[in-house]
Amino acid sequence: GEDVEQSLFLSVREGDSSVINCTYTDSSSTYLYWYKQEPGAGLQLLTYIFSNMDMKQDQRLTVLLNKKDKHLSLRIADTQTGDSAIYFCAETFSGGYNKLIFGAGTRLAVHP
Amino acid sequence: ETGVTQTPRHLVMGMTNKKSLKCEQHLGHNAMYWYKQSAKKPLELMFVYSLEERVENNSVPSRFSPECPNSSHLFLHLHTLQPEDSALYLCASSQEPSLSGRDNEQFFGPGTRLTVL
Numbered sequence: 709g710e711d712v713e714q715s716l717f718l719s720v721r722e723g724d725s726s727v728i729n730c731t732y733t734d735s736s737s738t739y740l741y742w743y744k745q746e747p748g749a750g751l752q753l754l755t756y757i758f759s760n761m762d763m764k765q766d767q768r769l770t771v772l773l774n775k776k777d778k779h780l781s782l783r784i785a786d787t788q789t790g791d792s793a794i795y796f797c798a799e800t801f802s803g804g805y806n807k808l809i810f811g812a813g814t815r816l817a818v819h820p
Numbered sequence: 821e822t823g824v825t826q827t828p829r830h831l832v833m834g835m836t837n838k839k840s841l842k843c844e845q846h847l848g849h850n851a852m853y854w855y856k857q858s859a860k861k862p863l864e865l866m867f868v869y870s871l872e873e874r875v876e877n878n879s880v881p882s883r884f885s886p887e888c889p890n891s892s893h894l895f896l897h898l899h900t901l902q903p904e905d906s907a908l909y910l911c912a913s914s915q916e917p918s919l920s921g922r923d924n925e926q927f928f929g930p931g932t933r934l935t936v937l
Contacts, residue, residue, distance in 0.1 A: 716860060743928075750824070750910055750928030751863075796863065807876065808926060810855075810863035 714797055714811035720818055726784040728814045730797030733778060737799035740773060742782045745794045745813065754782070754795070784816075792818045822846055824929035826911050832935045833901065841896040841932045843911030851916040852894040853926065854886060857908040869894060870916050901936045908933050
């Protein structure tokens with residue numbers, strides 16, 4: 709079956725690192741995504757990782773993929789108040805059209 | 821206008837009303853999606869249109885009726901809704917088919933906040 713799970717809330721101090729975790733169930737997923745949703749806005753793609761990769765780094769963002777445990781994480785270094793948002797993990801499948809299976813989202817709150 | 825736009829941004833309707841949500845994409849994409857976002861629940865994929873044909877309907881009640889007259893426009897017609905249908909309805913578009921992860925990106929509109937009284 710298709711299921712993506714995330715914790716609902718994370719609070720960090722400004723300047724610290726944030727780690728948002730996600731587990732998924734379908735091992736045939738070809739791509740895994742992190743989307744960000746700011747208040748009053750739609751979702752925006754932050755980064756993605758192909759299933760044959762273990763890690764991807766993009767400036768302050770680091771994505772780690774553990775295929776054995778079906779675990780995906782997003783690390784945000786030097787977290788800023790502008791990073792406060794809801795972060796969604798999603799998996800997709802190749803072929804036909806892009807069906808995305810989303811988690812419930814993790815609300816990241818950054819405090820001074 | 822750029823990206824994906826949705827109108828109206830907010831909608832309050834009674835259970836007996838009929839209304840429509842509109843989505844327009846200015847990205848030249850050929851696939852469009854409707855999602856429902858409820859508090860503390862995963863985004864639910866409702867409908868998918870690829871090349872103007874409906875390719876997925878995720879067991880959505882018939883009180884929701886999608887329409888895709890062309891590749892740039894998508895509508896969601898609403899009638900006799902229930903209070904539990906109150907949610908944020910998000911539209912997205914993408915370019916199909918594709919192989920790379922980045923090209924698989926779905927671009928989202930800001931959503932319509934729907935309240936059913």
